[in-house]
Amino acid sequence: xxxxxxxxxxxxxxxxxxxGCKPALTPTATPVSAAPMLIPxxxxxxxxxxxxxxxxxxxxxxxxxxxxxxxxxxxxxxxTLAWKDERGMIPWLADSWEVSEDGxxxxxxxxxxxxxxxxxxxxxxDVTFTFGYLKEHLAPGFEALSEQIERVEAQDEHTxxxxxxxPIAGFLSDVAGSxxxxxxxxxxxxxxxxxxxxxxxxxxxxxxxxxxxxxxECRYIYEANGEFFxxxxxxxxxxxxxxxxxxxxxxxxxxxxxxxxxxxIEAVRELEAEPNLEVIEGPSFWVLQLIFxxxxxxxxxxxxxRAIAHAVDRSRIVxxxxxxxxxxxxxxxxxPGTDWYNPQLSPCDYDPSGAEEIxxxxxxxxxxxxxxxxxxxxxxxxxxxxxxxxxGIEVEVKSADWGTIDGLxxxxxxxxxxxxxxxxxxxxxxxxxxxxxxxxxxxxxxxLFEEQGKTLDEERRRALVWRLQEIIAEKLPVLTLYHxxxxxxxDPAKLDTWFYTKGGIATGIPTEQNKLVFLKR
Amino acid sequence: xxxxxVAQYLLTMFIVLSLNFFLPRMMPGDPLSxxxxxxxxxxxVAISEEVREKLLAYYGLDEPLARQxxxxxxxxxxxxxxxxxYYKAPVSSVLLGRLRWTLLLMGTATLGYVALGILxxxxxxxxxxxxxDIGLLxxxxxxxxxxxxxxxxxxxILFSVKLGAFPIGGAKSPTGSNAAGLKLAAEVAYxxxxxxxxxxxxxxxxxxxxxxxxMLGVLGEDYIRTARAKGLRKRDILLRHALPNxxxxxxxxxxxxxxxxxxxxxxxxxxxxxxxxxTLIYQACTTRDYPLLQGTFxxxxxFVMMFNLAADLLYSRLDPRxxxx
Numbered sequence: 061x062x063x064x065x066x067x068x069x070x071x072x073x074x075x076x077x078x079x080g081c082k083p084a085l086t087p088t089a090t091p092v093s094a095a096p097m098l099i100p101x102x103x104x105x106x107x108x109x110x111x112x113x114x115x116x117x118x119x120x121x122x123x124x125x126x127x128x129x130x131x132x133x134x135x136x137x138x139x140t141l142a143w144k145d146e147r148g149m150i151p152w153l154a155d156s157w158e159v160s161e162d163g164x165x166x167x168x169x170x171x172x173x174x175x176x177x178x179x180x181x182x183x184x185x186d187v188t189f190t191f192g193y194l195k196e197h198l199a200p201g202f203e204a205l206s207e208q209i210e211r212v213e214a215q216d217e218h219t220x221x222x223x224x225x226x227p228i229a230g231f232l233s234d235v236a237g238s239x240x241x242x243x244x245x246x247x248x249x250x251x252x253x254x255x256x257x258x259x260x261x262x263x264x265x266x267x268x269x270x271x272x273x274x275x276x277e278c279r280y281i282y283e284a285n286g287e288f289f290x291x292x293x294x295x296x297x298x299x300x301x302x303x304x305x306x307x308x309x310x311x312x313x314x315x316x317x318x319x320x321x322x323x324x325i326e327a328v329r330e331l332e333a334e335p336n337l338e339v340i341e342g343p344s345f346w347v348l349q350l351i352f353x354x355x356x357x358x359x360x361x362x363x364x365x366r367a368i369a370h371a372v373d374r375s376r377i378v379x380x381x382x383x384x385x386x387x388x389x390x391x392x393x394x395x396p397g398t399d400w401y402n403p404q405l406s407p408c409d410y411d412p413s414g415a416e417e418i419x420x421x422x423x424x425x426x427x428x429x430x431x432x433x434x435x436x437x438x439x440x441x442x443x444x445x446x447x448x449x450x451x452g453i454e455v456e457v458k459s460a461d462w463g464t465i466d467g468l469x470x471x472x473x474x475x476x477x478x479x480x481x482x483x484x485x486x487x488x489x490x491x492x493x494x495x496x497x498x499x500x501x502x503x504x505x506x507x508l509f510e511e512q513g514k515t516l517d518e519e520r521r522r523a524l525v526w527r528l529q530e531i532i533a534e535k536l537p538v539l540t541l542y543h544x545x546x547x548x549x550x551d552p553a554k555l556d557t558w559f560y561t562k563g564g565i566a567t568g569i570p571t572e573q574n575k576l577v578f579l580k581r
Numbered sequence: 582x583x584x585x586x587v588a589q590y591l592l593t594m595f596i597v598l599s600l601n602f603f604l605p606r607m608m609p610g611d612p613l614s615x616x617x618x619x620x621x622x623x624x625x626v627a628i629s630e631e632v633r634e635k636l637l638a639y640y641g642l643d644e645p646l647a648r649q650x651x652x653x654x655x656x657x658x659x660x661x662x663x664x665x666x667y668y669k670a671p672v673s674s675v676l677l678g679r680l681r682w683t684l685l686l687m688g689t690a691t692l693g694y695v696a697l698g699i700l701x702x703x704x705x706x707x708x709x710x711x712x713x714d715i716g717l718l719x720x721x722x723x724x725x726x727x728x729x730x731x732x733x734x735x736x737x738i739l740f741s742v743k744l745g746a747f748p749i750g751g752a753k754s755p756t757g758s759n760a761a762g763l764k765l766a767a768e769v770a771y772x773x774x775x776x777x778x779x780x781x782x783x784x785x786x787x788x789x790x791x792x793x794x795x796m797l798g799v800l801g802e803d804y805i806r807t808a809r810a811k812g813l814r815k816r817d818i819l820l821r822h823a824l825p826n827x828x829x830x831x832x833x834x835x836x837x838x839x840x841x842x843x844x845x846x847x848x849x850x851x852x853x854x855x856x857x858x859x860t861l862i863y864q865a866c867t868t869r870d871y872p873l874l875q876g877t878f879x880x881x882x883x884f885v886m887m888f889n890l891a892a893d894l895l896y897s898r899l900d901p902r903x904x905x906x
């Protein structure tokens with residue numbers, strides 16, 4: 061018996077040692093003194109800013125995870141030729157640029173005196189190398205580069221010329237403002253960048269240097285780059301740490317700012333009432349949609365899709381499910397927070413009797429359908445079910461995880477589905493091959509997409525994008541439901557320079573975590 | 582006899598390993614579906630069919646299934662668990678990085694609830710029918726009926742938000758620390774306290790009730806009466822004669838209970854944002870990260886089989902009758 065107990069204890073001790081900790085044989089422990097208090101303000105004490113985070117991958121351009129937050133982490137370390145602030149594009153690594161008449165030749169003049177974190181100078185060679193390397197090796201977000209860029213030449217040490225295969229309307233923001241420039245002297249010899257995770261892999265020119273990354277604890281720690289070409293950041297130590305409940309974490313000041321969207325509006329209202337916190341609301345670049353399977357009856361008929369659009373009370377969903385944490389989307393998908401939004405689209409009114417008339421006209425009655433959704437949007441689905449019940453369509457809501465739904469969508473094995481996506485700030489991104497609205501085949505739609513993608517003149521491009529939205533609203537490949545609002549709640553004593561980037565960071569990430577926030581401007 | 586058991590374990594292992602491979606692939610969807618994301622910072626991923634094929638080829642997912650299966654078995658035989666598609670790192674390092682935290686949490690909690698359960702159970706039985714017994718019965722029973730994540734949230738609100746005595750989550754100081762040695766241990770223990778308390782309180786009831794019942798049985802045995810008649814002290818009777826004999830069923834129970842504990846730990850890890858394997862399994866499932874799924878399932882299998890084996894062996898040591906049977 062005694063032996064058994066000692067074996068058990070030994071096992072536990074070993075488990076304890078595994079995490080580099082003394083044997084803690086009792087679950088109780090003496091609390092250590094609280095985390096060091098940091099005094100913000102004019103003193104020269106180092107300023108730490110802690111933000112809620114998660115694991116978004118080792119922040120190299122190749123090992124970060126492929127979504128927005130992964131890009132943001134990388135953007136603290138790596139710079140792009142151009143960048144964006146609250147008003148639009150601004151010079152960054154390139155202090156000026158020009159474009160040829162036909163839009164296929166871009167010349168960038170590099171800022172002088174920029175150095176990599178390891179002290180090497182940034183040259184035009186690094187830029188040409190970057191584009192060559194990214195064309196050869198797939199990096200998340202830049203898979204299409206090899207189809208877009210013909211060649212890149214360094215004219216002298218600070219001048220680069222990019223030759224495009226075709227003009228790209230969104231070139232400045234989607235390529236020059238998004239592609240991270242990587243140091244040639246490090247990546248030259250790297251065969252498989254997806255498995256290159258040394259310290260060298262995160263050497264960039266950016267305002268911060270990576271001090272610590274913990275995959276399992278989901279923590280990033282950066283320190284200010286004193287040599288940064290736009291000046292040393294005002295934040296000396298930037299920390300991202302995982303918390304379960306951002307509101308609670310902000311309340312206890314475990315973090316100094318927190319980010320919310322849509323249904324989390326209750327938390328925002330509660331925090332807003334606190335005396336030492338402030339809130340800003342950002343533009344919504346995300347849309348929730350009801351997806352029709354327009355490849356098989358009954359939704360192969362545009363009339364039936366239109367009837368559904370009239371039968372669903374979208375403002376009730378926004379009111380009752382999101383508690384006004386969202387805005388009703390118009391049918392053209394593009395976000396109202398952008399320059400591309402078409403405000404003249406005719407609204408789609410809630411009109412159940414009109415819907416029934418349409419259904420009678422096309423002779424589609426007694427429908428019984430399934431509606432797929434992830435657990436997150438079950439309440440929206442229930443309201444849609446109730447609305448469609450009113451016009452005599454029987455709906456069964458089936459909830460599954462995202463992977464399952466994605467699989468069924470791909471195979472075309474569904475009637476209706478609820479899903480959402482971001483990226484609706486930029487009509488260029490809207491042309492994403494996997495999005496249901498974009499797979500929809502329509503000659504004019506396809507032509508317009510192609511044309512707007514090549515049109516550099518902003519006014520002409522806007523006309524095309526407006527027409528595009530009209531067609532989507534007319535043909536209804538999907539029914540847009542709502543755009544969730546987003547908020548940043550922050551402690552102004554820690555940092556009060558938060559803002560939302562116009563058109564979103566890089567290809568349209570609608571976040572307040574623009575590296576400019578941490579700089580003196 | 583022994584051979585039979587070894588063969589049984591091997592066969593189970595092979596079946597589970599094969600299931601680990603085929604089950605994830607039978608789920609609809611694949612590791613490259615990235616369509617939806619968090620609206621606060623979403624950057625859509627636009628991959629064309631061409632790129633998709635290139636990526637599938639990179640991860641070896643374009644090979645015929647039979648080929649993938651044999652590759653998987655061969656790699657496994659070499660101790661190679663593969664490369665996680667989502668985490669972009671070797672599966673073994675992703676798993677081990679998290680496992681040590683789960684082990685620490687589960688170990689501490691197990692030690693806590695077993696010790697406390699035995700103690701309180703014995704006390705209850707010894708004081709059967711008194712106010713102590715009834716008080717313990719009621720409180721342990723009501724605590725045990727709460728789901729772990731709910732209790733965890735209550736503990737956070739009480740101890741972290743209201744009293745500010747403990748951190749709201751994480752395994753170490755959120756801003757990262759350069760602490761080492763004893764200081765690091767203290768920091769880890771400080772963060773470990775609430776999550777393990779949540780697990781101890783919710784898992785206490787099983788051991789407590791079993792101990793109480795088993796102790797009541799033992800206390801009625803003849804040899805206890807003999808011990809009393811010999812004039813032994815109460816403490817000696819309880820600790821030397823009654824307790825060891827009453828412990829027997831507890832061992833089986835702990836091993837059997839492990840599955841529940843793993844589940845409870847997963848929930849508690851999520852509530853406390855504790856860096857364990859709980860969220861990992863969830864993440865692996867939602868992203869259809871086949872290699873990682875295989876790895877986590879393998880890990881769970883190893884655990885369950887190990888504890889079964891341990892229970893088998895321990896039991897026969899503790900109870901000579903089983904060994905001889």
